[in-house]
Amino acid sequence: MRKLNYQRLHGWIEEVGGIGATPEGGVRRIAGTEADKHGRDKVVSWMRDIGLQVEIDRIGNIFGTLAGETGAAPIMIGSHIDTVGNGGKLDGPYGVLAGLEIAASFRDAKETPSRPLTVAIFTNEEGVRFQPDMMGSLVHAGGLDLETALTSHDRDGVTLAEALVNTGYAGEMACGAVTPHAFLELHIEQGPILEAEKKSIGVVEGVQGIFWTGFTISGQANHAGTTPMHLRRDAGFTASRIAVEARRIANEIEGQVATIGQIDLKPNLINVVAGSAYVTVDLRNADADRLQIAQNKLEAIVTDIAEAEGVTFTAEELVRFDPVAFDPAIVQTIEEITKESKLKYRRMTSGAGHDAQMMARICPTAMIFVPSINGVSHNPKEATAKEDLEAGLEVLSRTVDRLLQS
Amino acid sequence: MRKLNYQRLHGWIEEVGGIGATPEGGVRRIAGTEADKHGRDKVVSWMRDIGLQVEIDRIGNIFGTLAGETGAAPIMIGSHIDTVGNGGKLDGPYGVLAGLEIAASFRDAKETPSRPLTVAIFTNEEGVRFQPDMMGSLVHAGGLDLETALTSHDRDGVTLAEALVNTGYAGEMACGAVTPHAFLELHIEQGPILEAEKKSIGVVEGVQGIFWTGFTISGQANHAGTTPMHLRRDAGFTASRIAVEARRIANEIEGQVATIGQIDLKPNLINVVAGSAYVTVDLRNADADRLQIAQNKLEAIVTDIAEAEGVTFTAEELVRFDPVAFDPAIVQTIEEITKESKLKYRRMTSGAGHDAQMMARICPTAMIFVPSINGVSHNPKEATAKEDLEAGLEVLSRTVDRLLQS
Numbered sequence: 001m002r003k004l005n006y007q008r009l010h011g012w013i014e015e016v017g018g019i020g021a022t023p024e025g026g027v028r029r030i031a032g033t034e035a036d037k038h039g040r041d042k043v044v045s046w047m048r049d050i051g052l053q054v055e056i057d058r059i060g061n062i063f064g065t066l067a068g069e070t071g072a073a074p075i076m077i078g079s080h081i082d083t084v085g086n087g088g089k090l091d092g093p094y095g096v097l098a099g100l101e102i103a104a105s106f107r108d109a110k111e112t113p114s115r116p117l118t119v120a121i122f123t124n125e126e127g128v129r130f131q132p133d134m135m136g137s138l139v140h141a142g143g144l145d146l147e148t149a150l151t152s153h154d155r156d157g158v159t160l161a162e163a164l165v166n167t168g169y170a171g172e173m174a175c176g177a178v179t180p181h182a183f184l185e186l187h188i189e190q191g192p193i194l195e196a197e198k199k200s201i202g203v204v205e206g207v208q209g210i211f212w213t214g215f216t217i218s219g220q221a222n223h224a225g226t227t228p229m230h231l232r233r234d235a236g237f238t239a240s241r242i243a244v245e246a247r248r249i250a251n252e253i254e255g256q257v258a259t260i261g262q263i264d265l266k267p268n269l270i271n272v273v274a275g276s277a278y279v280t281v282d283l284r285n286a287d288a289d290r291l292q293i294a295q296n297k298l299e300a301i302v303t304d305i306a307e308a309e310g311v312t313f314t315a316e317e318l319v320r321f322d323p324v325a326f327d328p329a330i331v332q333t334i335e336e337i338t339k340e341s342k343l344k345y346r347r348m349t350s351g352a353g354h355d356a357q358m359m360a361r362i363c364p365t366a367m368i369f370v371p372s373i374n375g376v377s378h379n380p381k382e383a384t385a386k387e388d389l390e391a392g393l394e395v396l397s398r399t400v401d402r403l404l405q406s
Numbered sequence: 407m408r409k410l411n412y413q414r415l416h417g418w419i420e421e422v423g424g425i426g427a428t429p430e431g432g433v434r435r436i437a438g439t440e441a442d443k444h445g446r447d448k449v450v451s452w453m454r455d456i457g458l459q460v461e462i463d464r465i466g467n468i469f470g471t472l473a474g475e476t477g478a479a480p481i482m483i484g485s486h487i488d489t490v491g492n493g494g495k496l497d498g499p500y501g502v503l504a505g506l507e508i509a510a511s512f513r514d515a516k517e518t519p520s521r522p523l524t525v526a527i528f529t530n531e532e533g534v535r536f537q538p539d540m541m542g543s544l545v546h547a548g549g550l551d552l553e554t555a556l557t558s559h560d561r562d563g564v565t566l567a568e569a570l571v572n573t574g575y576a577g578e579m580a581c582g583a584v585t586p587h588a589f590l591e592l593h594i595e596q597g598p599i600l601e602a603e604k605k606s607i608g609v610v611e612g613v614q615g616i617f618w619t620g621f622t623i624s625g626q627a628n629h630a631g632t633t634p635m636h637l638r639r640d641a642g643f644t645a646s647r648i649a650v651e652a653r654r655i656a657n658e659i660e661g662q663v664a665t666i667g668q669i670d671l672k673p674n675l676i677n678v679v680a681g682s683a684y685v686t687v688d689l690r691n692a693d694a695d696r697l698q699i700a701q702n703k704l705e706a707i708v709t710d711i712a713e714a715e716g717v718t719f720t721a722e723e724l725v726r727f728d729p730v731a732f733d734p735a736i737v738q739t740i741e742e743i744t745k746e747s748k749l750k751y752r753r754m755t756s757g758a759g760h761d762a763q764m765m766a767r768i769c770p771t772a773m774i775f776v777p778s779i780n781g782v783s784h785n786p787k788e789a790t791a792k793e794d795l796e797a798g799l800e801v802l803s804r805t806v807d808r809l810l811q812s
Contacts, residue, residue, distance in 0.1 A: 271688050
């Protein structure tokens with residue numbers, strides 16, 4: 001009977017977290033850099049130590065496969081190991097290394113799974129240096145053509161193709177060659193919900209849809225002292241009203257969040273009425289209809305606000321991802337396992353994007369979340385209690401067992 | 407009988423406006439720079455051509471005096487010739503050159519005024535390179551000590567004292583040596599009111615008081631997707647609510663304006679709830695009590711908004727100028743002259759700061775405004791119709807005559 005080695009997982013997380021370590025205690029391992037290469041080299045060496053067969057595809061995705069009793073489609077467990085500019089040790093590596101620990105536990109027990117088990121490292125999930133994010137899984141799932149992805153370039157004009165060659169991860173396997181029997185991703189929540197509700201496990205039913213809109217507002221720059229209120233066409237006031245109304249829309253619609261994270265006024269001076277403004281609105285909802293209602297309300301209210309202030313605006317759709325629903329049967333299985341393990345859990349949707357949402361296009365997929373301390377992620381302070389990391393691994397491992405029986 | 411030479415005034419405005427000309431058709435003649443020196447040299451040469459006695463004080467203020475029948479305190483007409491980074495030809499030079507034209511008209515007619523007539527050019531009214539603004543008149547009026555002013559420095563560490571020496575305007579006359587019998591300043595409105603009401607002359611009763619407050623808001627940076635609305639402490643939303651409430655306060659109080667010209671969010675990213683924000687509020691009112699009421703309301707509402715959002719804030723008082731009332735008798739005189747000249751006018755307060763508000767501390771003072779086309783100033787497009795420029799000169803000249811009789 002195979003046993004999980006929790007200490008091995010913690011050790012791996014620490015060791016990978018030391019590659020690209022920043023002075024603040026964080027990690028900087030941006031996709032396609034030397035640090036990313038060193039991180040990948042390390043994990044690939046462990047894959048080989050365990051006896052996995054390692055294959056690299058043309059977008060640099062890494063697949064380490066433990067052979068099964070049959071050559072049927074594998075159970076794939078994956079995530080990413082690239083990080084943001086000063087991120088933490090868990091976002092990405094936790095899911096990859098948990099998969100690796102499960103493979104290692106089969107090897108330690110000299111057990112062979114009924115079908116292959118593949119541990120996947122997807123290229124450039126974070127999208128810091130090359131866009132879009134979740135690139136490797138998106139290409140694997142056929143949502144972005146390989147050539148477009150390879151020719152995406154950083155600010156210095158270096159293409160991803162060049163970065164892959166330079167780091168030794170320009171593989172030869174065709175993208176999307178493997179269609180898994182099922183895909184699982186274990187990840188930190190990156191939000192405050194599980195902690196606030198004292199739950200150990202998030203059973204993830206899907207990923208919120210995301211609509212991003214950038215509004216460019218044109219008013220009239222005016223002197224703050226000499227321009228009476230009724231003669232103003234204030235782009236800054238308009239931007240602020242949009243932010244206040246977006247909050248109202250979020251509060252009116254179930255499961256809706258709205259964020260105005262960016263406001264740029266021009267000239268942005270204390271004594272000048274802003275002549276122009278740029279403001280972004282990030283709307284998310286797990287329900288496609290509700291998300292569309294929120295977007296419609298937003299557009300209507302921006303139109304009203306602009307008319308009232310006598311300003312004009314243009315709206316640019318920056319991102320539009322519809323919500324993703326994970327496989328109900330696997331979600332159900334994870335929920336049952338969590339209950340059997342007497343772990344406190346809740347069903348939830350992911351507010352962040354993950355490789356799993358791309359894989360859901362091609363195979364039955366689900367995710368498991370563990371709590372983030374203070375809800376913090378993309379930050380050196382990103383952390384999760386050890387017992388929660390271990391609970392997540394246990395649930396993932398038992399889910400793999402259940403899927404191997406199916 | 408002396409006669410005004412309107413063409414000479416227009417010619418001087420154009421000639422000075424050509425010094426420091428920018429590609430956009432504007433003027434860049436920042437205080438203490440080579441361009442400012444060339445502008446000053448030009449006007450001083452005209453002062454000398456007209457036969458004015460030129461004196462420079464230790465802060466670089468220039469006084470060109472036409473001798474009177476007696477050595478009594480002079481009627482002083484003044485403004486500034488320094489500009490903002492890309493300003494117009496009128497803000498400042500119009501008032502100086504109109505005074506010069508009046509002096510020239512006395513000389514042309516070989517008339518001697520009953521008391522001296524002094525044309526003043528105050529140093530650094532705009533405050534672009536050295537702070538505070540209105541510096542020369544403020545030092546002259548005793549509101550700022552000379553040493554503090556001379557040691558103010560630009561971003562490169564150059565002091566105003568050094569800039570005055572370099573440009574040849576470090577004079578020897580003691581600051582404040584001359585207390586005028588009366589001070590007059592003719593200026594463009596820099597706002598839209600006169601144009602909107604089809605008036606040629608603004609009879610300026612005083613200058614609005616100005617309170618500037620900078621609010622630094624500390625919330626919690628969070629992921630835009632994973633953080634439910636009720637768990638957010640959004641510094642950006644707080645800043646936006648302050649902007650919306652400041653507009654409400656302005657609309658509730660007579661004569662009140664409120665401007666939120668600057669908003670800086672951190673990290674200012676589309677998908678991150680802002681962790682901190684800086685927002686400025688510029689409140690102005692000609693009535694001191696009403697201005698204080700607006701400030702009190704603002705502080706109360708910011709406290710409420712912050713508490714509701716669970717953020718903290720600090721408020722920094724950046725500027726606090728109480729309203730300035732000009733001399734009622736001179737204001738009355740200007741109004742009568744404007745009526746007699748059958749010019750359309752309105753009494754008004756200045757929304758912008760001017761040298762006259764500093765001079766009002768030491769002598770009877772008033773201002774005359776002419777319309778700004780589209781209300782635009784501090785901009786290459788700053789302009790005033792020729793007939794309005796001429797009407798302003800006429801009213802100023804007749805006001806000088808009336809004051810010379812008193």
